[in-house]
Amino acid sequence: MLSIAWKMLAGDRAKYLSIVFSLAFTTLLIAQQGATLIAIFRSTTTFVDQINGIDMWVTDPKSEYVDDIKSMDDMAVYRVRSVPGVAWAVPLYKGSIRARLPDGRAQTVQLIGLDDATLIGAPRMTVGALRDLRVADAIFVDEDGAHGSLAYPAASGGQRDLTVGDTLELNDHHVVVMGKFHGEKTFASTPIVYTTYDRVKAFVPAERKLLSYVLVKLKPDADLAQVKATISQYLNLRARTKAEFSAESLRWFIVNTGVILNVGLSALMAFTIGGGIAGMTFYNFMLDNQRQFAVLRAMGASRSLLVQMVVLQGLGVTLLGFGCGIGGVASFILLNTSSSIDLHLTWSLIGSVCAMVVLVGTAAGSLGLRRVLHIDPAVVFK
Amino acid sequence: MTAVAQDAGATISMSVMCRGLSKSYRTLVGTVPALRGIDLDVRAREVLFLVGPSGCGKTTLISIIAGVLRPDAGRNVLFGTDLEALSPAAATAFRRDNIGFAFQSYNLIPQLTVQDNVMIPLLLKGKHYPVAATAAGVALTAVGLGQHAEKHPSELSGGQQQRVAIARAFIHSPKLIVCDEPTSALDHTTGQDVMRLLRGLTHDRGTTLIVVTHDQRIYDHADRIAEMDDGRIVSIREPVRSTGRGQQ
Numbered sequence: 001m002l003s004i005a006w007k008m009l010a011g012d013r014a015k016y017l018s019i020v021f022s023l024a025f026t027t028l029l030i031a032q033q034g035a036t037l038i039a040i041f042r043s044t045t046t047f048v049d050q051i052n053g054i055d056m057w058v059t060d061p062k063s064e065y066v067d068d069i070k071s072m073d074d075m076a077v078y079r080v081r082s083v084p085g086v087a088w089a090v091p092l093y094k095g096s097i098r099a100r101l102p103d104g105r106a107q108t109v110q111l112i113g114l115d116d117a118t119l120i121g122a123p124r125m126t127v128g129a130l131r132d133l134r135v136a137d138a139i140f141v142d143e144d145g146a147h148g149s150l151a152y153p154a155a156s157g158g159q160r161d162l163t164v165g166d167t168l169e170l171n172d173h174h175v176v177v178m179g180k181f182h183g184e185k186t187f188a189s190t191p192i193v194y195t196t197y198d199r200v201k202a203f204v205p206a207e208r209k210l211l212s213y214v215l216v217k218l219k220p221d222a223d224l225a226q227v228k229a230t231i232s233q234y235l236n237l238r239a240r241t242k243a244e245f246s247a248e249s250l251r252w253f254i255v256n257t258g259v260i261l262n263v264g265l266s267a268l269m270a271f272t273i274g275g276g277i278a279g280m281t282f283y284n285f286m287l288d289n290q291r292q293f294a295v296l297r298a299m300g301a302s303r304s305l306l307v308q309m310v311v312l313q314g315l316g317v318t319l320l321g322f323g324c325g326i327g328g329v330a331s332f333i334l335l336n337t338s339s340s341i342d343l344h345l346t347w348s349l350i351g352s353v354c355a356m357v358v359l360v361g362t363a364a365g366s367l368g369l370r371r372v373l374h375i376d377p378a379v380v381f382k
Numbered sequence: 383m384t385a386v387a388q389d390a391g392a393t394i395s396m397s398v399m400c401r402g403l404s405k406s407y408r409t410l411v412g413t414v415p416a417l418r419g420i421d422l423d424v425r426a427r428e429v430l431f432l433v434g435p436s437g438c439g440k441t442t443l444i445s446i447i448a449g450v451l452r453p454d455a456g457r458n459v460l461f462g463t464d465l466e467a468l469s470p471a472a473a474t475a476f477r478r479d480n481i482g483f484a485f486q487s488y489n490l491i492p493q494l495t496v497q498d499n500v501m502i503p504l505l506l507k508g509k510h511y512p513v514a515a516t517a518a519g520v521a522l523t524a525v526g527l528g529q530h531a532e533k534h535p536s537e538l539s540g541g542q543q544q545r546v547a548i549a550r551a552f553i554h555s556p557k558l559i560v561c562d563e564p565t566s567a568l569d570h571t572t573g574q575d576v577m578r579l580l581r582g583l584t585h586d587r588g589t590t591l592i593v594v595t596h597d598q599r600i601y602d603h604a605d606r607i608a609e610m611d612d613g614r615i616v617s618i619r620e621p622v623r624s625t626g627r628g629q630q
Contacts, residue, residue, distance in 0.1 A: 004491075296506075302471060
């Protein structure tokens with residue numbers, strides 16, 4: 001009888017397609033908004049998350065989140081190194097600077113300065129080797145920047161990707177591209193340029209304080225809490241673990257921007273409108289088929305069988321709509337490579353969206369089921 | 383089957399035995415009695431017509447006999463089983479196993495093919511789809527619609543749809559078939575064809591048939607006619623046979 005139940009639903013093409021389309025639309029919008037939100041969150045903390053092998057980030061005490069850079073004096077590195085329990089500490093710069101291309105175009109880029117000796121915090125290289133950063137005037141450029149706003153003037157006219165050996169100017173300082181790396185797309189979508197910390201000091205306009213962060217590795221037997229307390233109490237700096245810094249940065253972003261509200265509203269509207277349409281259509285299907293269910297009831301279909309039939313119909317269209325919607329989002333993400341941020345369709349997001357869509361299907365099915373279970377089989381004679 | 387003493391002292395097995403059936407409906411203007419203490423016996427393999435003016439209680443009576451409506455009072459015994467003593471679930475199972483239905487508006491499921499419609503009673507009894515499909519093919523051939531198995535009901539004429547409904551009613555070999563106005567939507571010739579088909583299948587399979595009808599043109603297909611008025615059976619008689627009766 002379950003195959004009959006499915007044929008009853010699928011045979012009513014208009015309603016069947018309408019329900020599947022509504023649920024697919026709901027899934028697509030919620031998943032797309034969710035993927036966007038995750039991408040925004042990731043881009044907020046990606047700078048912290050991608051640097052591995054350290055135990056703590058030390059910043060100015062007033063620095064609330066990763067991009068709230070309140071520069072410190074270079075001496076801060078030496079003072080942190082003097083704290084008991086610290087194995088090593090290196091400087092890290094993060095700021096922006098204007099890059100000028102040979103054809104005169106100027107582009108603001110995000111400049112990262114790594115410790116000259118260790119290159120701690122280096123990106124994942126796609127072209128060139130990390131050691132090439134030690135070549136005079138060397139920089140690394142992210143692939144998206146090299147392909148996009150830092151595209152180089154081609155000899156034959158037009159533009160080509162910036163590549164190893166190309167030169168440009170950073171604040172009137174001559175630099176050479178020695179490698180490219182894969183950088184996570186950020187919300188700001190500006191090109192990212194890596195060089196060494198000492199070179200940064202030459203490139204950026206003269207400032208008394210340039211140091212953005214101190215990256216710290218603890219000794220194996222060091223007490224993390226004790227080191228943090230010491231840095232705070234005696235150096236008047238703020239030390240946070242990678243997880244803490246990432247979480248606090250994300251929390252600041254959520255609290256101080258309207259991103260959750262905006263994306264959440266869009267997802268809620270998708271859930272309400274798409275789910276409402278699907279629910280009402282499924283309910284109408286139940287109303288339209290009330291007599292058919294009454295006939296089945298008269299002919300001896302038990303209540304539990306009717307429940308199974310409605311559950312199968314509800315679950316079937318729900319999963320079909322969900323599958324189409326998720327497929328649509330996945331296709332959108334795969335095809336839309338030029339997006340300013342990397343959309344992320346995580347398993348947890350897929351699971352959450354599935355739960356929401358199943359909730360819509362369950363609500364619609366429950367309303368319809370209520371009608372079906374209250375059917376009086378005697379209506380077949382009326 | 384129930385055996386009841388007859389006037390001559392012989393016994394005739396009964397398919398349906400109704401005693402003191404009463405049923406009232408609540409309406410905006412008060413309680414309206416639909417049945418007022420109906421006593422009715424239907425013999426095994428008999429074709430009984432329930433006739434009478436609109437609102438006399440025919441549909442209520444057939445609904446109670448078929449077990450889809452509960453009376454306010456009285457007993458409704460089908461093949462020795464008192465339906466009013468059964469739980470709702472047991473009554474549903476009893477209907478599934480023992481009763482076939484044919485309705486005035488056919489009540490075929492429009493989204494399904496003719497074959498799928500016909501096999502439903504077998505699927506409800508737990509038969510596997512291929513078995514039910516094969517049986518449906520045989521049943522459709524028996525009603526002359528073997529070549530229409532893959533069509534949808536909307537592609538058939540009214541008479542053909544009623545034949546499909548009859549095939550559905552008979553496919554699981556029920557002991558009792560109840561028909562509500564099976565010919566009212568059909569022209570005379572088609573109505574006669576449908577009744578001949580119904581009688582033939584009933585005769586061949588030893589099924590009891592109860593037909594609610596207004597259609598006097600088909601009265602001579604009945605073995606007996608129970609005439610109702612105002613919630614009572616006012617007479618039970620044999621039909622006046624016309625020449626060329628379709629009875630087998």
